[in-house]
Amino acid sequence: MVINNFYLLKNFHLYLDDLLKISEIPDVSLNGVQVGDLNQEVKKIALAVDSNLKTIQKATQKKADLLLVHHGLFWGKPFAFIGSHYQKIKTLIQNKMGLYAVHLPLDLHKPLGNNYQIATQLGLEYIQPFGQYHGRTIGFLGHFKGSIKDLETKCLSLSDTCQFLIHQNLQKEELCVAVVSGKGGAGILEEFIDSCCDVLITGETEHALVNTLFDSQKNMITLGHYQSEKFGVMALGKHLTEEFDIETFFIEQPTGY
Secondary structure, eight states: OOOOSOEEHHHHHHHHHHHTTGGGSOOSSOOEEEEOOTTSEEOEEEEEEEOOHHHHHHHHHTTOSEEEEEEOSOOSSOOOSOHHHHHHHHHHHHTTOEEEEOSHHHHHOTTTSHHHHHHHHTTOEEEEEEEEETTEEEEEEEEEESOHHHHHHHHHHHOSSOEEEOOSOOOOSEEEEEEOOSBOOHHHHHHHHHSSOSEEEESBOOHHHHHHHHHHTOEEEEOOHHHHTSHHHHHHHHHHHHHHOOEEEEOOOOOOO
């Protein structure tokens, strides 16, 4: 790709839509450009997990032309532009900053997505797809060389909001580990319980599903929803810097959840 001093928003719109296969992956999120003038110049890109008001304000303070997030503003149903919704749209438009959101396509992408990034940062080997969600495989599994305690230590290096739901005392020095970021729902949990995997690593889960996990005597580590979904946008930012020779930066705005 030819390197320029700047690109138009529509360049990133087309490039990212193709890279992340936006049109091929059904999602409740409106993936792609959610706010912005496609003919606007983009010289600096901010990346973040969420599109809350504080994150948007931080991006404008650093004079980003585009904010690229995992959780955008639009989720399959209309809503009134009042309150914080109005303030977010107003802040984006007044500062001439575009907003690009990518949800499921970033979770499942290899190698830039949340799940593949977590799997590689945990040092998993023999990585292969795992985790059916609405007809799509969104996660990965692989082999971890080490004990359950070693895996817990590795997870703590990735997230400070880990919870360890260890119901089976594994006396193994090599584990089969599945990774599905965000919310490990009922379908993912059922698939995990029926599999030979020793541990499921996800972002968060529900109380009822913890009881199901307890009944099955299977093991889960939750990194926290936010912490489990920052790796994809960070990897995507690095990729865009290398591909376009453009400035990118990550906005850390943890929710504690």
